[in-house]
Structures are given as C-alpha cells and as structure tokens.
Amino acid sequence: MSERSTTTPLSQQPDADILILGAGPAGMLCALTAARRAKENKTPREILLVDQDRTPARKLRASGGGRCNCTNQNASPEHYISANPRFTAQALKRLPPAQFLNLLQGLGLSASQEDQGKMFCDQGAEALALALEKACRKAGCRFLLGRPVVGVIPPKEKGGLFTVDTHHGPLFAPRVVLALGSPAWPALGGGDAIARLAGQLGLTHIPARPALTPLVLSGPELQLARELTGLSVTSRLSLNAESACGGVAITDSLLFTHQGLSGPAALRLSSYWRKGEPISIDLAPEADVPALLRQPGRGKALARTILSELMPRRLVEARLAALPKEFAARALGDRRIAELSRVEMDALANIVREWRITPRTTAGMAQAEAASGGLDTDAFSPKTLQCKTIPGLFALGEALDVAGDLGGYNLHWAWASGYAAGHAL
Numbered sequence: 565m566s567e568r569s570t571t572t573p574l575s576q577q578p579d580a581d582i583l584i585l586g587a588g589p590a591g592m593l594c595a596l597t598a599a600r601r602a603k604e605n606k607t608p609r610e611i612l613l614v615d616q617d618r619t620p621a622r623k624l625r626a627s628g629g630g631r632c633n634c635t636n637q638n639a640s641p642e643h644y645i646s647a648n649p650r651f652t653a654q655a656l657k658r659l660p661p662a663q664f665l666n667l668l669q670g671l672g673l674s675a676s677q678e679d680q681g682k683m684f685c686d687q688g689a690e691a692l693a694l695a696l697e698k699a700c701r702k703a704g705c706r707f708l709l710g711r712p713v714v715g716v717i718p719p720k721e722k723g724g725l726f727t728v729d730t731h732h733g734p735l736f737a738p739r740v741v742l743a744l745g746s747p748a749w750p751a752l753g754g755g756d757a758i759a760r761l762a763g764q765l766g767l768t769h770i771p772a773r774p775a776l777t778p779l780v781l782s783g784p785e786l787q788l789a790r791e792l793t794g795l796s797v798t799s800r801l802s803l804n805a806e807s808a809c810g811g812v813a814i815t816d817s818l819l820f821t822h823q824g825l826s827g828p829a830a831l832r833l834s835s836y837w838r839k840g841e842p843i844s845i846d847l848a849p850e851a852d853v854p855a856l857l858r859q860p861g862r863g864k865a866l867a868r869t870i871l872s873e874l875m876p877r878r879l880v881e882a883r884l885a886a887l888p889k890e891f892a893a894r895a896l897g898d899r900r901i902a903e904l905s906r907v908e909m910d911a912l913a914n915i916v917r918e919w920r921i922t923p924r925t926t927a928g929m930a931q932a933e934a935a936s937g938g939l940d941t942d943a944f945s946p947k948t949l950q951c952k953t954i955p956g957l958f959a960l961g962e963a964l965d966v967a968g969d970l971g972g973y974n975l976h977w978a979w980a981s982g983y984a985a986g987h988a989l
C-alpha cells in the first residue's frame with residue numbers, strides 16, 4: 565500500500581476501486597458481496613477495508629455476550645427507530661433473515677432460533693467475525709488495520725477520486741463507503757467519526773442518543789433494585805401517553821441490578837425514554853391481579869401468599885414495604901384477603917400493576933448496545949445506500965440514522981445495508 569502526502573494531488577493514483585471505512589459487520593458484508601459480484605461479472609475490483617482497530621469488528625465479537633444474536637426471523641421496518649421509518653424496507657426485503665442464514669451457511673456456520681424470533685450463531689460471535697474476515701480475504705479484499713480515518717473529501721470533478729485522510733497519510737479511491745458505526749459502547753470502538761465526517765461532507769447528522777442501555781435509579785428505588793440484584797421478572801414497562809414517545813409499552817424480562825434496571829425490558833424502553841419521564845411498571849402483566857385477589861375460596865389466605873404466586877417473594881416483600889404510609893401501618897401483607905376493604909385490595913393490586921418510577925438517567929453510551937441518530941437517511945438511496953448529493957459515497961449500518969430493537973435487529977440491519985450496497989458498488 566503506497567503512502568502519500570496530501571500535497572501530491574497531481575500524481576493521485578487510486579489505492580483501491582472501493583475504500584470501505586470501517587471493518588465491522590456492515591463493512592465486511594459489503595466488501596464480501598461487492599467482491600463476489602465483481603468476480604461473477606468478471607470485472608475485478610480492488611477493495612480495501614480501513615479500520616482504526618487492529619482487530620476488525622470488535623462489537624460483533626462481543627455481541628450477544630459472545631453468543632451473537634445475529635438476526636431475527638421478524639426483521640421488518642417496525643423494529644427500527646429512524647426519522648424515516650420506511651428507509652430500511654428495501655434493504656430488508658433484499659436480504660431477508662432466511663437468505664442471511666444461507667450466507668452464514670456458506671461461511672460454514674449455522675444459527676438456532678430462541679424466543680421472539682431471535683437467531684443465535686451456533687459457533688459464537690468470535691467464529692462469525694473470523695469467518696467473515698477470512699471470506700473477505702479469500703475473495704481478494706485487503707485490510708488496512710490500525711488506521712483511524714479523520715477526514716473524507718469528495719472529488720472536485722466528476723469521475724475524480726475521494727481523498728480519505730488517515731492518521732498515516734491519505735488514501736484515494738473513486739468510491740468510498742462509510743461503515744464507521746456509532747458512538748455506542750466506546751470501549752469496543754464506538755466513536756463520533758460519523759458526526760465529524762458529516763460536517764466535512766455537508767451532510768445532515770441527527771444527534772446520536774444512547775439506545776439499548778440500562779436505566780439508572782436513585783433514592784429508595786435504587787435501594788430496592790440493589791436488594792433485588794440478580795432477580796429477573798417478566799414485566800410491562802410503559803411511558804405516559806402524553807410523553808414524547810407516548811404509547812410505547814414493552815413486555816419482556818426485567819432485571820434488577822446494582823445501578824437500577826436492565827434486562828431486555830429496560831434496555832428496549834431506554835431507546836424511547838427521555839430524562840424526567842416517569843415509567844409505569846406492571847410486574848405481572850399476564851395476570852388479572854384483582855381477580856386473583858378475589859378468587860373464591862381464598863378468603864383465608866394471607867395477602868402476601870397470594871401476591872407470591874404472582875411474583876418472587878423478595879419482590880413482594882420489597883413492594884409491600886414501599887406501600888404508601890396510610891397502608892403500610894395496616895400491615896396489609898399479614899392480613900387475610902377476606903378482611904381487606906376494597907380500597908386496601910386496590911392498593912395491593914397496584915403494588916403489582918402500577919410501580920411508577922422516574923429513572924435518574926441511563927447508563928449512557930458507555931453501556932449502550934446501539935445509538936439512535938446518525939447520518940440523515942434522506943440523503944441516501946434506500947435501495948443502494950448511495951448518497952444522492954455525493955455520487956460514489958455510500959453509508960451503512962449504524963452510521964445511518966437507523967437503530968434496531970433488541971433481538972438481532974441491529975446486526976440484521978448491518979448485514980442488509982452492507983449487502984444492498986455491495987450489489988450497487
């Protein structure tokens with residue numbers, strides 16, 4: 565690979581036909597698709613992947629706690645947050661989950677389905693990252709690793725070359741793909757490169773916000789979460805109808821932690837929650853709590869016994885202890901159901917169905933599995949992922965204003981966008 569200084573524009577020679585900035589899942593699948601297509605069409609293409617890291621795809625390697633929730637059988641635009649909710653449709657249609665599983669098989673790997681359509685790679689995240697890198701190299705793609713990208717300058721005239729500035733000198737190519745991810749989880753390489761490049765390129769960037777990140781509690785609620793650390797219950801978390809994302813309600817498992825709430829329910833709600841908003845939590849969403857409390861023949865049972873049939877005992881005790889003062893004094897948990905007034909019964913039902921909390925904050929980008937925001941999709945073709953105003957420039961994956969739900973949707977978007985652009989390059 566030749567090293568040039570920025571002062572040699574007259575002797576510019578392309579370093580590759582296609583420069584893919586970012587060797588994450590989106591960049592690598594794009595490279596592999598473009599290389600295979602070029603081979604089929606007998607039009608050889610030099611493809612160079614550039615990454616700041618010496619190890620490509622660090623987020624992919626850590627995905628799903630190392631198990632890699634690589635796709636979801638239900639992948640469709642409704643599972644993505646974007647200012648343009650239909651933007652993902654064409655790329656998702658082009659690479660449905662079944663076709664991604666064929667690609668996976670072609671890499672010598674397989675996946676198995678778990679709950680809610682989630683597919684996990686049987687050989688794990690590391691194996692998938694390695695297989696993808698190996699397949700790219702076998703298809704003739706080259707990697708330039710440990711090379712942070714700091715700038716992208718479009719060609720001055722039609723048919724000219726992009727200049728990609730890196731810490732070790734510029735690179736030149738007629739086509740450039742932005743696959744640099746998002747600021748989520750900086751310890752795994754997340755950063756703000758896309759926001760900076762958008763400014764240089766004159767593209768609109770929607771400010772990034774952490775998504776799929778834990779909720780941090782304070783005061784008595786934090787105390788309660790700490791006491792229950794490690795406990796997980798299926799719950800329904802919802803935001804007020806009047807809130808910015810009113811109407812959002814998520815039923816999934818909720819995990820108590822030393823800093824507050826995590827698990828799929830809290831992570832998924834965090835993508836919508838805004839600071840200061842209260843969250844309403846139903847700790848037994850599948851149960852008709854008032855009916856259970858009034859079951860015929862159970863009048864002699866203690867209230868806490870019946871509540872313990874709905875949720876773990878530790879949680880029952882914690883919620884009983886948090887009853888409003890007027891009820892706490894009446895020791896509702898120790899009383900028989902038949903002795904309780906209607907108001908007392910309602911108070912008991914509410915400790916299960918209506919736990920209202922206002923998180924202090926979220927764990928932010930540091931623990932966010934994804935980020936919403938990114939390059940405004942209005943500037944890109946939903947079919948080819950090519951920029952409408954800068955021909956030859958493409959953007960993929962989390963670099964774009966597309967954030968998926970928990971469950972394999974983010975990786976599926978990385979694959980689908982990489983695959984669509986790989987066909988168009």
Ligand SMILES: Cc1cc2nc3c(=O)[nH]c(=O)nc-3n(C[C@H](O)[C@H](O)[C@H](O)COP(=O)(O)OP(=O)(O)OC[C@H]3O[C@@H](n4cnc5c(N)ncnc54)[C@H](O)[C@@H]3O)c2cc1C
Nearest residue numbers: 586588589590616627628633713745749961962972974975
């Ligand atoms: C802990 C964790 C677990 C996750 N688990 C799952 C899961 O199980 N299922 C799922 O669907 N999603 C999961 N995700 C989300 C998923 O990993 C991302 O959505 C996906 O990796 C995005 O792919 P990408 O290629 O767009 O970006 P990235 O994977 O972020 O890749 C971007 C690449 O660009 C490089 N780069 C960044 N800046 C520069 C620069 N300035 N110069 C050069 N190179 C640069 C980075 O080093 C990186 O290699 C998880 C995320 C995290 C953090």
